Amino acid sequence: MNIFEKKKRVKKMPPLNEQQLDQNREERREQIKKAALKVFTKRGIIGTKISMIAKEAGISQGLTYRYYHSKDELFIELVKDAMEETAEAFASLENMSSSPLEKIKELTKKMLDTSNKHSFMLIQQVQTSDEVPDKAKEIVRQYPIPSFIEQLIPVFKKGQEMGEFCKGDPAKLLMLYFSVISGLMLLPNKDEEDQALDVDILMKLIRE
Amino acid sequence: MNIFEKKKRVKKMPPLNEQQLDQNREERREQIKKAALKVFTKRGIIGTKISMIAKEAGISQGLTYRYYHSKDELFIELVKDAMEETAEAFASLENMSSSPLEKIKELTKKMLDTSNKHSFMLIQQVQTSDEVPDKAKEIVRQYPIPSFIEQLIPVFKKGQEMGEFCKGDPAKLLMLYFSVISGLMLLPNKDEEDQALDVDILMKLIRE
């Protein structure tokens, strides 16, 4: 660092550079979010005590508040993330070159996959429960699940034409299908291998 | 209670006769249970405040404690009832003269019917949540849902032989099927008429 660079730093001389600090901070936030998502989905927003999240994240209660002002704020952040992921999951189907049936199957697997499930469950919680903050409700309302499902209607219709899917009102069939998936997500875990099988059986609901 | 039993209790002369009092008491308990079931299933045991139950039942907070010593006790009582009803629902199939497929269909309707749903949802809650009292967990463990489902295996096998049901491991198929039903119960209400349709589509999961 030459003397000119030195002058840039107006305020003070922190021991670590700001970029490093920001990154640490971001990592902590992720650590907390990960822990929180796990506990929130397992116990609901009211059943979740901040102390549980802190313990799960391996930090003190107080520290949680340096990163999130309140339990609600943390919850809301997670809901935002979950909505984004969901939107992406649905949107990503467009770019797939596979058949309609394969697309739906892929999406189903993604939703039931343990690593993604938590996000979907969180959204379920927001839709189902009265305990969640209004802000969270709003966010989910802004991007309603039905609208995601509607995106699939063209795919489904094409599948019907190709004879992959059964006849019937695409909107209604898809809605029921995803209700079933949603419901399954709320149930306690199953073994991974079983899951793989399940998907094929589930597809019977919409297959010809 | 016969008239001889009645004479046994003679503490004092109440304004109403004992039988009447007992009946009143029982009615109150039912009134409270009904209210509690509604709120518990909607908000979970932690999300439910005693004040909410009291309000729903149209009585005062304090009075609730005349009939149930604690929130947990009330919850446990409801779980007991729910288990009994569930057991009955499954057992009653034996006496039905209809075909295997019709039996399963009937059971499905019963489970998804708004008036019964609450009991099933309560059991779900016990299985899913960590917040419920240990005693409740125990009760549900004593009569595990899988054992109910096992009762249906003979019925299912018969249906397979008759060509009503698809091929495959009956235990596994039934388990998935009822997982789907359970999951659907957890979702917010749908219109009654749609429900009627849904059942037929759901049956595709196990039908030939």
Place this chain on the structure above:
Amino acid sequence: MNIFEKKKRVKKMPPLNEQQLDQNREERREQIKKAALKVFTKRGIIGTKISMIAKEAGISQGLTYRYYHSKDELFIELVKDAMEETAEAFASLENMSSSPLEKIKELTKKMLDTSNKHSFMLIQQVQTSDEVPDKAKEIVRQYPIPSFIEQLIPVFKKGQEMGEFCKGDPAKLLMLYFSVISGLMLLPNKDEEDQALDVDILMKLIRE
């Protein structure tokens, strides 16, 4: 109570009549407000712990929350009351038949009187401190003290004409005078008898 009256009561049969309950409730609120006013003026809103108010009122911490949802709400209610009292104190001068000088003197006495002082001090606190809730600031801003003082300008002018008050800009003189009074209120108590004397000396500020 005759049978017709009995029918009026739609809901239930409470042991005490509603009027009595409402009155009790109101008394409790007053009791809490009185205690709170004392502690708030002595220690400021932040320095005041709910436990102090509860102790001063002789009730449990928890009970406080049955009457006021938060410390802030309680504070705001007190500010409202104080503003009303202040407005009244100034307004009441109009109806007095005494001379301008006597009017100001009376007002001064009222403000410095121990029994009223707390209300004025509370308003001071709102104006001086950054810790008070925004709502409280708003309320005080709605009826600004200067506007109260302006009401006195005609009185003061008349006093000047009568030779009771010194020459000079009435607005400026009154503002200074009441600044002095306000300041004095913030200081720890003096003996009652001294106070009586003080007023006459203070009047020198505006007397001819």
Place this chain on the structure above:
Amino acid sequence: MNIFEKKKRVKKMPPLNEQQLDQNREERREQIKKAALKVFTKRGIIGTKISMIAKEAGISQGLTYRYYHSKDELFIELVKDAMEETAEAFASLENMSSSPLEKIKELTKKMLDTSNKHSFMLIQQVQTSDEVPDKAKEIVRQYPIPSFIEQLIPVFKKGQEMGEFCKGDPAKLLMLYFSVISGLMLLPNKDEEDQALDVDILMKLIRE
């Protein structure tokens, strides 16, 4: 510190010489004190968070503790300083050659001057509030304000003889006068120019 003392400390060879270090340290302490005084007087000791002082001083929270072991210690140090300044302000009158009235007027100006006001306000806070550390209370008790005022009694008497001051008990008149000044200090700022005028009006309290 003389040059001999300097040689006594020879632990290691610091990049800067000891004197320089000490001076830096002293400057930092002053920087912190200045910031603290500003915030303490504005928000009270409880309303003041260490983070606020650090921010005002432009340093980190943690660093504050390198210079002061606790918030209380910092507060106490400020109170000491304030008492010394006050003592000096009163003492300095002795050396003035002006008339008694001019002396009091000068003192008044000094007290209401924005740059000095903070110290006086701090002392007020110690006298008024229950939140301050006991040590601070003690320090102020050791040099009671009344004793400062008593120092002025000879001056006041001389002024009375000279016909500059009004008749009456000097102790009582001075006490009221400084109560008024103290009170005024607690009020939010006024414009500088108004202040100048105010002093003359205030003097009416004690002038003939």
Place this chain on the structure above:
DNA sequence: AATGAATGAGATTTCATTCAT
């Protein structure tokens, strides 16, 4: 029996102080 008030244990949140870097 019935009510609503009252309590107190436990949860959330704040912040002075300590710690690792």
Place this chain on the structure above:
DNA sequence: GATGAATGAAATCTCATTCAT
């Protein structure tokens, strides 16, 4: 020395349960 993170004790607030009427 300097920083910002981390801790934990104390405050606010909630609510299951008990109590007086």
